[in-house]
Amino acid sequence: MSGKLVMGNWKMNGRLDSNRKLIKAMLEDAHINRDGVAIAAPHAYLMQLSDLLAASPMAIAAQDMSQFGLAGAYTGEVSAGMLHDIGCRYALIGHSERRQYLSETTAVLNQKLINALEAGITPVLCVGETLQQREAGDHLTVIRDQLDILAQLAPTRVIVAYEPIWAIGTGKVATLDQIREMHTCIKQHCRQTHGGAEAVRVLYGGSVKADNADATLAIDNVDGALVGGASLDVESFGIICQAC
Numbered sequence: 001m002s003g004k005l006v007m008g009n010w011k012m013n014g015r016l017d018s019n020r021k022l023i024k025a026m027l028e029d030a031h032i033n034r035d036g037v038a039i040a041a042p043h044a045y046l047m048q049l050s051d052l053l054a055a056s057p058m059a060i061a062a063q064d065m066s067q068f069g070l071a072g073a074y075t076g077e078v079s080a081g082m083l084h085d086i087g088c089r090y091a092l093i094g095h096s097e098r099r100q101y102l103s104e105t106t107a108v109l110n111q112k113l114i115n116a117l118e119a120g121i122t123p124v125l126c127v128g129e130t131l132q133q134r135e136a137g138d139h140l141t142v143i144r145d146q147l148d149i150l151a152q153l154a155p156t157r158v159i160v161a162y163e164p165i166w167a168i169g170t171g172k173v174a175t176l177d178q179i180r181e182m183h184t185c186i187k188q189h190c191r192q193t194h195g196g197a198e199a200v201r202v203l204y205g206g207s208v209k210a211d212n213a214d215a216t217l218a219i220d221n222v223d224g225a226l227v228g229g230a231s232l233d234v235e236s237f238g239i240i241c242q243a244c
């Protein structure tokens with residue numbers, strides 16, 4: 001398994017000019033401008049990032065990709081092959097915002113995972129429970145069910161991002177014990193179902209900030225972070241990358 005990974009998720013933010021300034025500042029920060037750091041930008045700006053990061057070891061990620069094949073009559077869709085063509089190394093699959101607002105089903109996500117792997121993109125499968133599911137004590141079962149989608153795939157080529165839905169963009173961070181318990185559970189589950197858990201990297205996401213990055217990233221079985229809001233602020237993002 002390679003080293004820790006920090007992935008910034010810009011969500012639906014950015015403009016050509018502000019992206020240029022943000023990336024310029026990131027390139028000047030040695031904690032960010034290195035291997036093991038990736039930026040997931042909106043599709044509209046991936047080509048811009050591909051150009052701006054051409055000489056950097058930082059990687060580019062898509063926030064989503066089409067469930068359909070590599071090309072065809074699917075107006076408005078962006079295929080895994082196209083994303084690979086412009087230099088994307090990773091693609092987020094099944095982010096909770098897409099599951100919630102775009103009703104992404106398991107069947108759709110399964111197809112996206114297959115397409116990503118076929119195109120040579122490493123999928124980052126996002127899993128997470130609601131506050132209601134956690135309070136009912138169902139969180140481990142919910143996550144194991146969400147991971148079952150990986151059963152037919154080559155697990156060594158997939159990254160899992162554990163993002164408790166109640167911690168995304170809310171400023172609420174899961175406790176260190178909650179993160180430790182869930183990451184251990186994910187690794188164990190992958191080991192049982194695929195026999196390859198050592199190779200599956202598991203990122204934590206959910207209000208990771210400069211002031212909690214050190215403690216979060218030091219937890220056993222936390223192989224990196226998926227960072228939303230704080231990835232838009234170069235100082236915060238630099239501190240998080242330094243913690244990795």
Ligand code: PEP
Nearest residue numbers: 168169205206207228229
């Ligand atoms: C995310 O968008 O995946 C995320 C974790 O967001 P935030 O860090 O803002 O909670």
